[in-house]
Amino acid sequence: MKKAFSHLDDTGAAAMVDVGAKPDQKRVAVATGELRCTPATIRLLKKQALPKGDVLACARVAGIMAAKKTGELIPLCHPLMLDKVSVDFAVKRDRIVITAEARLTGKTGVEMEALTAVSVAALTLYDMMKAVDKAMVIGEVRVISKTKI
Amino acid sequence: MKKAFSHLDDTGAAAMVDVGAKPDQKRVAVATGELRCTPATIRLLKKQALPKGDVLACARVAGIMAAKKTGELIPLCHPLMLDKVSVDFAVKRDRIVITAEARLTGKTGVEMEALTAVSVAALTLYDMMKAVDKAMVIGEVRVISKTKI
Amino acid sequence: MKKAFSHLDDTGAAAMVDVGAKPDQKRVAVATGELRCTPATIRLLKKQALPKGDVLACARVAGIMAAKKTGELIPLCHPLMLDKVSVDFAVKRDRIVITAEARLTGKTGVEMEALTAVSVAALTLYDMMKAVDKAMVIGEVRVISKTKI
Amino acid sequence: MKKAFSHLDDTGAAAMVDVGAKPDQKRVAVATGELRCTPATIRLLKKQALPKGDVLACARVAGIMAAKKTGELIPLCHPLMLDKVSVDFAVKRDRIVITAEARLTGKTGVEMEALTAVSVAALTLYDMMKAVDKAMVIGEVRVISKTKI
Amino acid sequence: MKKAFSHLDDTGAAAMVDVGAKPDQKRVAVATGELRCTPATIRLLKKQALPKGDVLACARVAGIMAAKKTGELIPLCHPLMLDKVSVDFAVKRDRIVITAEARLTGKTGVEMEALTAVSVAALTLYDMMKAVDKAMVIGEVRVISKTKI
Amino acid sequence: MKKAFSHLDDTGAAAMVDVGAKPDQKRVAVATGELRCTPATIRLLKKQALPKGDVLACARVAGIMAAKKTGELIPLCHPLMLDKVSVDFAVKRDRIVITAEARLTGKTGVEMEALTAVSVAALTLYDMMKAVDKAMVIGEVRVISKTKI
Numbered sequence: 001m002k003k004a005f006s007h008l009d010d011t012g013a014a015a016m017v018d019v020g021a022k023p024d025q026k027r028v029a030v031a032t033g034e035l036r037c038t039p040a041t042i043r044l045l046k047k048q049a050l051p052k053g054d055v056l057a058c059a060r061v062a063g064i065m066a067a068k069k070t071g072e073l074i075p076l077c078h079p080l081m082l083d084k085v086s087v088d089f090a091v092k093r094d095r096i097v098i099t100a101e102a103r104l105t106g107k108t109g110v111e112m113e114a115l116t117a118v119s120v121a122a123l124t125l126y127d128m129m130k131a132v133d134k135a136m137v138i139g140e141v142r143v144i145s146k147t148k149i
Numbered sequence: 150m151k152k153a154f155s156h157l158d159d160t161g162a163a164a165m166v167d168v169g170a171k172p173d174q175k176r177v178a179v180a181t182g183e184l185r186c187t188p189a190t191i192r193l194l195k196k197q198a199l200p201k202g203d204v205l206a207c208a209r210v211a212g213i214m215a216a217k218k219t220g221e222l223i224p225l226c227h228p229l230m231l232d233k234v235s236v237d238f239a240v241k242r243d244r245i246v247i248t249a250e251a252r253l254t255g256k257t258g259v260e261m262e263a264l265t266a267v268s269v270a271a272l273t274l275y276d277m278m279k280a281v282d283k284a285m286v287i288g289e290v291r292v293i294s295k296t297k298i
Numbered sequence: 299m300k301k302a303f304s305h306l307d308d309t310g311a312a313a314m315v316d317v318g319a320k321p322d323q324k325r326v327a328v329a330t331g332e333l334r335c336t337p338a339t340i341r342l343l344k345k346q347a348l349p350k351g352d353v354l355a356c357a358r359v360a361g362i363m364a365a366k367k368t369g370e371l372i373p374l375c376h377p378l379m380l381d382k383v384s385v386d387f388a389v390k391r392d393r394i395v396i397t398a399e400a401r402l403t404g405k406t407g408v409e410m411e412a413l414t415a416v417s418v419a420a421l422t423l424y425d426m427m428k429a430v431d432k433a434m435v436i437g438e439v440r441v442i443s444k445t446k447i
Numbered sequence: 448m449k450k451a452f453s454h455l456d457d458t459g460a461a462a463m464v465d466v467g468a469k470p471d472q473k474r475v476a477v478a479t480g481e482l483r484c485t486p487a488t489i490r491l492l493k494k495q496a497l498p499k500g501d502v503l504a505c506a507r508v509a510g511i512m513a514a515k516k517t518g519e520l521i522p523l524c525h526p527l528m529l530d531k532v533s534v535d536f537a538v539k540r541d542r543i544v545i546t547a548e549a550r551l552t553g554k555t556g557v558e559m560e561a562l563t564a565v566s567v568a569a570l571t572l573y574d575m576m577k578a579v580d581k582a583m584v585i586g587e588v589r590v591i592s593k594t595k596i
Numbered sequence: 597m598k599k600a601f602s603h604l605d606d607t608g609a610a611a612m613v614d615v616g617a618k619p620d621q622k623r624v625a626v627a628t629g630e631l632r633c634t635p636a637t638i639r640l641l642k643k644q645a646l647p648k649g650d651v652l653a654c655a656r657v658a659g660i661m662a663a664k665k666t667g668e669l670i671p672l673c674h675p676l677m678l679d680k681v682s683v684d685f686a687v688k689r690d691r692i693v694i695t696a697e698a699r700l701t702g703k704t705g706v707e708m709e710a711l712t713a714v715s716v717a718a719l720t721l722y723d724m725m726k727a728v729d730k731a732m733v734i735g736e737v738r739v740i741s742k743t744k745i
Numbered sequence: 746m747k748k749a750f751s752h753l754d755d756t757g758a759a760a761m762v763d764v765g766a767k768p769d770q771k772r773v774a775v776a777t778g779e780l781r782c783t784p785a786t787i788r789l790l791k792k793q794a795l796p797k798g799d800v801l802a803c804a805r806v807a808g809i810m811a812a813k814k815t816g817e818l819i820p821l822c823h824p825l826m827l828d829k830v831s832v833d834f835a836v837k838r839d840r841i842v843i844t845a846e847a848r849l850t851g852k853t854g855v856e857m858e859a860l861t862a863v864s865v866a867a868l869t870l871y872d873m874m875k876a877v878d879k880a881m882v883i884g885e886v887r888v889i890s891k892t893k894i
Contacts, residue, residue: 012202020530053161057802083318131155139288169828206504232616310798351757355653381467437884453727459649500608586735679765
């Protein structure tokens with residue numbers, strides 16, 4: 001079987017893939033990514049904003065809300081009724097690692113939803129920390145598991 | 150002067166920074182990022198979808214539209230009337246490099262808008278190419294210039 | 299059984315509740331609320347804007363559209379494909395009473411959708427009447443019935 | 448049986464029709480429309496922007512994304528989880544003909560989604576071509592087929 | 597001077613036009629369009645839904661709200677802070693004529709906002725009347741005046 | 746001078762008020778409201794979710810984001826570029842009091858933005874606490890100050 005870009009028709013035009021014939025299945029995807037910063041920024045974060053500050057809570061909410069908007073942001077993604085989204089953080093010496101999980105009972109995989117949650121959570125952390133660190137980098141955004149039952 | 154997280158008040162609560170006292174200035178920000186994939190995926194992209202296919206055009210549109218939604222995605226970003234957004238791509242041997250520029254005549258920097266355009270363009274490429282490559286990674290998303298006049 | 303906040307995990311982090319294991323059921327929720335104003339405002343409303351004016355129609359449409367946006371406004375609400383939303387008004391001597399009903403065939407209750415419809419209908423009435431009454435109050439917003447079949 | 452406006456109740460108030468009792472069926476709707484312009488504009492489009500330019504790709508993406516927003520734009524439309532949307536163009540001597548198809552496994556017809564895709568694709572073409580032609584007209588927007596299985 | 601598509605750069609890539617150097621001016625645009633239907637549908641509309649029904653009010657609200665979303669629907673439109681939007685209807689023998697006006701103090705014309713208001717008001721009328729008339733057509737959507745002071 | 750509903754024209758049709766002739770001024774509005782619940786719910790909230798849980802942070806973020814969406818929710822509100830929004834909570838014996846402040850340099854008052862922030866923050870609290878208390882009421886939502894400089 002020849003590999004092909006599923007969102008392009010024979011003329012190269014973009015279209016949403018027809019998922020009408022697919023069965024409803026339970027689907028789970030987990031994605032991760034990280035915001036890299038200086039150790040000084042992490043120390044400041046721990047001192048000023050953890051645990052009482054809203055930094056992580058704010059980024060978590062932004063990531064969850066963004067997952068629900070995936071079909072609005074990514075042109076060829078289907079609108080989905082997600083069963084669940086969660087976003088978690090691990091604060092390391094020189095980075096914050098973000099993990100997001102999306103769950104659906106439906107016809108398409110939900111890795112784009114998990115990736116979108118990670119990306120927007122990372123952007124939100126960037127926004128809240130940019131006053132103290134001008135050289136942060138968002139990276140390693142990828143899917144780490146995708147299953148269906 | 151002591152560095153501080155500008156979006157947190159004394160109690161650690163999140164709030165939008167008051168920009169009411171700032172002057173309107175011309176502001177430009179440029180951000181980049183990349184979607185890393187296999188050389189085989191790039192070869193397939195070049196053969197099937199470039200130049201006639203809609204892949205890059207679709208990601209460009211998604212990035213531009215996302216820049217305009219930044220204030221809706223990132224909780225503490227201000228809604229802005231952007232003067233301009235553009236998104237460009239450089240297709241390399243094993244990655245696509247994305248560059249986005251945002252311009253504003255206003256009171257706040259626009260690096261979040263440029264970063265959001267890059268992130269959503271990368272997610273859109275990921276979505277359109279994921280049928281042929283399951284191990285792509287979005288990375289090196291960062292600001293490369295930020296100026297005001 | 300110990301009562302608990304369903305949207306918080308063991309660490310206190312917010313997450314959408316996983317509804318994947320719940321059966322699809324018919325669900326109906328009704329909510330009410332009121333906009334309190336002066337009797338003079340109500341008299342003016344009846345004279346200038348009822349029945350021909352668009353005040354109630356405009357608030358009804360706003361409430362219905364807001365119910366469809368509930369999952370976008372309330373961070374941990376699930377996106378839903380509502381079967382029906384309706385919004386009605388009773389104009390009293392010194393207040394307008396708003397009632398909204400939401401219906402769903404799905405996995406979660408729809409009281410948040412009914413409450414959101416009431417709240418945004420009330421805010422819309424407030425907006426349209428604020429030029430003549432500066433001291434209005436939105437109150438008594440609550441669920442009056444919630445059923446599933 | 449007397450014909451009636453399905454979105455109005457006995458008092459003339461607007462409401463979403465209750466679709467809760469309807470079965471899930473496969474539904475397809477196709478709509479068309481056109482943007483009329485001068486032959487000179489079409490010649491310029493073919494020379495400057497076809498095939499390599501992003502004009503048609505941009506309008507296609509806008510149409511697809513708008514179809515997914517139909518329930519947000521049209522007050523009494525139900526939010527839907529579309530299975531598929533596609534938008535195509537035929538460039539004629541003095542007009543661009545737009546065709547959109549929407550597919551759903553669900554409880555309501557999807558002609559509004561197909562019509563919205565056509566309308567927003569036409570508006571996007573208008574926007575991108577208005578610098579060279581001030582007298583374009585969008586017309587003949589209608590449903591050409593609607594089926595359910 | 598050679599005419600050119602303002603939203604395409606030298607390589608044919610789409611981008612928002614940079615309006616940063618333009619002065620703020622008062623701008624007004626008026627657009628019209630029509631929904632054509634059978635005389636029987638118009639008679640039914642007049643009998644069942646005018647003046648007390650919400651049909652026209654609902655379409656008016658939808659058009660006004662859509663004008664505010666223009667920058668979100670049309671990929672290369674700038675987000676704008678409109679000063680005013682209004683939508684009006686003239687019910688004729690076999691059609692409803694829709695007129696929308698948009699006003700802005702800003703840097704770009706607002707014809708796309710007026711056209712979007714007309715289009716979405718027409719789609720809303722279509723949605724509310726489609727149960728009684730399956731062959732309606734939206735047409736003659738165009739700008740009738742565009743001025744700046 | 747005769748009082749009138751500013752959003753209705755002579756025929757009773759709704760329209761956005763034209764603010765084009767108004768000067769840009771600094772404007773501040775503060776609104777409050779409350780979510781009433783049982784003292785047992787408040788005790789549970791203090792024990793399980795304060796200070797470490799995300800309940801208040803989540804409601805604060807939802808309120809701030811909703812303020813930015815006011816022009817999208819309330820049909821005749823103008824889209825605004827808010828300078829600042831903040832949302833605060835006071836946890837009392839049997840209620841949570843919510844206060845929101847909105848600031849703008851612009852042409853219209855921002856009391857609707859402050860009221861919307863309060864309403865959506867209250868709805869979010871309701872959503873997160875509804876598993877433990879079925880009889881909560883949102884009330885006393887009103888403007889407590891509105892100034893311009």
